[in-house]
Amino acid sequence: MALKFDENGLIPAIVQDFQTKQVLTLAYMNEESLAISLAERRTCFWSRSRQQLWRKGEESGNVQHIVSITADCDEDALLVQVCKEGPACHTGQESCFFQPLFVDEQVQSLGLAGLYQLLQGRQQQPQAGSYTSYLFEKGLDKILKKVGEECTEVIIAAKDQDKPETIYEVADLCYHVLVLLVQMGISPAEIIAELDKRHIVDHKVKQEKMV
Secondary structure, eight states: OOOOOOTTSOEEEEEEETTTOOEEEEEEEOHHHHHHHHHHTBOEEEETTTTEEEETTTTTOOOEEEEEEEEOTTSSOEEEEEEESSOSSTTSOSSSOOOOSOOOTTTOOOHHHHHHHHHHHHHHSOOTTOHHHHHHHHOHHHHHHHHHHHHHHHHHHHHTTOHHHHHHHHHHHHHHHHHHHHHHTOOHHHHHHHHHHHHHHHHHHHHHHHO
């Protein structure tokens, strides 16, 4: 494969979270930074502003471990899937793309990662009349109160064996838990990573029992 670098010797690299599939950032690589990335299995870019190599996390500690690198059909752009340690954005946000310009909430399927990103935007740019912005304005105690209320409503609906109501209340609970995660600076990826650790532990326990 012959990758096509531009007139400045650069190729765009779209970085995506391997676990959540959230797009994290758009950066650039040259031949040297790509070779370093492949050798170290960590993202290394070419900083256009500083005109030098830039290993992601060398100052912040927010390292990105490479899972895969894929070229597009024209071989002039890269998709880099990573498992990250800490936020991808220098602002402290999980993704550099957290400022929505337009969201058609009638047709768009956000998913947990997309909803999390939307909530981050509401926290950073509060909107008048937004319930989410209201929760962030009131702070942690209010958010925790709502999480507790939604837990109770889930229990009541499930106890009544009301499937539609249980789905509705679980959705409410998921929303408020995501608001809590944004408030505390915890990403969905960190929760998934914790679940992955437990899966590994369970697998080892099963193996030991079989022996």
